[in-house]
Amino acid sequence: MQLEVDSNTGLLRGARQVASPNCDARPAGVVPDLIVIHGISLPPGEFGGPWIERLFTNDLPPQEHPFFATVVQLRVSSHLVIARDGEVTQYVKFADRAWHAGPSSYDGREACNDFSVGVELEGTDTLPYEGAQYSALAEVVAALCAAYPRLSPHRLVGHSDVAPGRKTDPGPAFDWPRARRLIAAACDRSPRGGN
Numbered sequence: 001m002q003l004e005v006d007s008n009t010g011l012l013r014g015a016r017q018v019a020s021p022n023c024d025a026r027p028a029g030v031v032p033d034l035i036v037i038h039g040i041s042l043p044p045g046e047f048g049g050p051w052i053e054r055l056f057t058n059d060l061p062p063q064e065h066p067f068f069a070t071v072v073q074l075r076v077s078s079h080l081v082i083a084r085d086g087e088v089t090q091y092v093k094f095a096d097r098a099w100h101a102g103p104s105s106y107d108g109r110e111a112c113n114d115f116s117v118g119v120e121l122e123g124t125d126t127l128p129y130e131g132a133q134y135s136a137l138a139e140v141v142a143a144l145c146a147a148y149p150r151l152s153p154h155r156l157v158g159h160s161d162v163a164p165g166r167k168t169d170p171g172p173a174f175d176w177p178r179a180r181r182l183i184a185a186a187c188d189r190s191p192r193g194g195n
Helices: 052-058 131-147 176-189
Strands: 004-006 012-013 023-025 034-040 081-082 089-090 096-098 118-122 156-158
Touching: 004 131, 012 089, 052 081, 052 096, 081 131, 089 118, 131 176, 156 176
Parallel strands: 034 118, 034 156, 081 118
Antiparallel strands: 004 012, 023 096, 081 089
């Protein structure tokens, strides 16, 4: 997978592009310096449908599933979603603020959406994530770190880390050691090298 951030557009070359309206400008002078990993499935525990995209584009039909009626009013997004097969879709430009973390804090700073990139993996807290997702995540993180000097493989956290008690994703099923090994290798191969 060849992924590269276009610093002029804030888009990830090599990713599928679908624009979400659920975003706004980052605060003046704020650049990404944290990557937040999430897990998402719609309906919960089901994979492969169009529903994440329809949620992020405010087009989720509440009559299609009982759970949808509970989330249809949400206005949420993420910069990227990595599907079970490793396909990467970008919903928000990196220069913009995606609405992914909600009320959150990290390292004494509130409102993580202001300074983070949100990456959703299609999955649940309890089912193993796919190898293709770990590989794609490694390439995504390497591309982001090459483009944004304040990002690094060490500035990678779960949603549960920035919203403890409120969120549990990506959950115990997410293999952090595996992810960190693959990310380190991908960053070593990237133009900026490991940092």
